[in-house]
Amino acid sequence: MTTAYKVITKIDGKGVFHLFPELCKGCGLCMEKCPVKTIGWAKELGVFGTPVVEPGHGEPCIACKTCEMVCPDCAILIERRKDEKAD
Numbered sequence: 001m002t003t004a005y006k007v008i009t010k011i012d013g014k015g016v017f018h019l020f021p022e023l024c025k026g027c028g029l030c031m032e033k034c035p036v037k038t039i040g041w042a043k044e045l046g047v048f049g050t051p052v053v054e055p056g057h058g059e060p061c062i063a064c065k066t067c068e069m070v071c072p073d074c075a076i077l078i079e080r081r082k083d084e085k086a087d
């Protein structure tokens with residue numbers, strides 16, 4: 001049996017930001033570490049009833065994947081937009 005997680009996908013700057021709300025506990029670590037501060041609180045709620053995160057709150061995403069790497073719960077997956085060139 002496979003488990004399908006709900007996913008919220010938002011495009012911001014060079015990145016396609018996928019957030020799995022059933023994994024996000026709203027710790028804010030991704031927000032703290034994002035170099036361009038694009039991550040902020042969203043209206044959707046996560047696993048503990050706290051807000052999840054979304055991009056679009058600062059400078060455009062540079063698709064560095066720092067948020068994906070620091071999230072302790074693997075709640076973020078970043079893809080580089082296919083129409084964007086690598087830096």
Ligand code: SF4
Pocket residue numbers: 015033034035036037038039055060061062063064065066067068078
């Ligand atoms: S990929 Fe980098 S720039 Fe984009 S939201 Fe994550 S930490 Fe911020």
Ligand code: SF4
Pocket residue numbers: 023024025026027028029030031052053070071072073074075076
């Ligand atoms: S995505 Fe991960 S690091 Fe960011 S608030 Fe949710 S659990 Fe914390």
